[in-house]
Amino acid sequence: MRTLLTTEALAAFCEQAAKAPYVTVDTEFLRERTYYSKLCLVQLAYPGDGKTDAVLVDPLVEGIDLAPLYDLFRDEGVVKVFHAARQDLEIFAIEGDVIPSPLFDTQVAAMVCGFGEQVGYETLVRKVARASVDKSSRFTDWSRRPLSDAQKSYALADVTHLRTIYEHLSAELQKSGRTPWVEEELDVLRDPATYRVEPRDAYLRLKTRNPSPRYLAIARELAAFREDYAQTHNVPRTRVFKDDALLELVANKPKDINELGKARLLLREARRGAIAEGILKAVADGLAVDRDGLPTPPKQKSRDQINxxxxxxxxxxxxxxxxxxxxxxxxxxxxxxxxxxxxxxxxxxxxxxxxxxxxxxxxxxxxxxxxxxxxxxxxxxxxxx
The missing domain is CATH 1.10.150 (DNA polymerase; domain 1)
Structure with missing residues (x-):
């Protein structure tokens, strides 16, 4: 197995891959301690002789430039094949400002082809490729170097078996005439807006039963502050404050540090400094929103309305x-x-x-x-x- 450590080696591989009808792609990343995923490894393969057609790309090597990979992603003559592509695509959309095209997601295709809901890669490897995946390296810190041979083999298997799976599912779709069905499903994944989180819309993800426009206005300001802070400092939003703490703040509407200190669910770090100041400002801004600027409560379906x-x-x-x-x-x-x-x-x-x-x-x-x-x-x- 080869690990590409230079821009030149990556460019040479991508030049060969550009001659193939498709290339399979996967990534390994970490996101536990950051807002944005930290790309740790890229796996690539194209149909070939089995020796030079599958590689690992190490994006953590100093000086490596992923531009050749992003150029390959823009090449309309090569299908880019992923399994459960959303998180991988988010990384490339944010880091490289590129969404691979043409795109094929084997998880979506498998659902159309009758493999059930949210079918896993291991299931497809077993049923289609008639092989098995070594699970020993599934839970690992992909940012640590050097990578073991077991880690490399595990990572490479994510794209080598994917070739067989793609060819099988693509043929099935052609036979059934359902290729347009998959294309329709992939529209969401192709849309750059899918990977943008606008802070002002972050409150819409909150699970609250309070339909009060004023309540929602305060929730909107707090969620927007949290999202903006998390993005700016590249920390998980839960490290700023969790949803239950946010809803507690909306209910209690603290006006100063003393009132903020009474919050039961707020992390210690959020009771002082920039986060505390941001919370108090967000609450004040939510209380100050005029009537015309209040959010419209979402329409709730009453159980009585449902037949x-x-x-x-x-x-x-x-x-x-x-x-x-x-x-x-x-x-x-x-x-x-x-x-x-x-x-x-x-x-x-x-x-x-x-x-x-x-x-x-x-x-x-x-x-x-x-x-x-x-x-x-x-x-x-x-x-x-």
Whole structure:
């Protein structure tokens, strides 16, 4: 196995990879102590003779420049193959300002090809490549050098078996005509906005049942401060303060250091200095927001709005249609989607594109009383009315 330690060696490999129809890619990184992932290793492979077609790239070597890799990522003539690509793509979007294109995600493709929901790489290696993955180096500090032979072998296996998996899934998609389904799913991964976290929108991730606009205004300011501080100092947002501490601050609205010191859930480091000042300013800013600037509370679905019997029928329909199509249910519609439909929603991703063909159109027909469901043996059938 080869580890590329210079820009020149990386450029030479990428020049050869650019002649191939595809290249498989994976990364090893750390994120426990930072806001942004620390890239520790890049694994690359393309179809070849098995000797020079798979390498490890060490981005921690002083002086190495990943520009040749990013140029390869921009090469439209080479498909870039990942498994569960989102975190890998986030790293490259932030560090290299590039999202590999064309893109293929074997996890998404496997869900379309009937391998179940969120299918793992090891499962695909076992079922498709007829091989096994050594798990001994799964939990390791990839930032430490030198890497052991076991670590290198483990890392390289993430891209060598991926070649077999990609070729199998790609052929299956071509045979079934479902390549456009995967392309539709990859639109989110291709969108640069997927990897940007705007501090002013960070409060939308909070789980709170308080719909008060003033409450949400304070939560918005505190979440924005935390996100901005975490990004600027490259620390996990939980190191600034956790969600439960944030919600406690929203409820108590501390106005000075003494009141802030009474917070039960706040970390010691957040009770003084720049974080404490930022918290007090955020609370004050939230209290000062005028009526026109208050956030609009999200619409809550009342259980009374949901037709429970219809929701149950929709779940039966989804299960039946997913099994008939050989596609993971979760990829078609979520439990929340079904509740929305049963509460009267008639628009959503579930009715668009291939999802509409597989499930959405019949879901609307069921809601409109145009079809019924019948069971014969193990089969659930649609009966026109």
């Amino acid at each position: 429970g019997a219809l929701a149950d029928l929709l779940r039966v329909l989804l299960k039946a249609k997913a099994e008939q199509a050989g596609v993971a249910q979760k990829l078609i519609a979520t439990a929340s989607d079904l509740d929305d439909i049963a509460a009267g929603a008639r628009t959503g991703d579930w009715v668009k594109g291939w999802r509409g063909e597989v499930f959405g159109t019949d879901a609307l027909r069921l809601c409109n009383g145009q079809i019924a469901l019948a069971c014969k043996g193990q089969d659930v059938r649609i009966v026109p009315l």
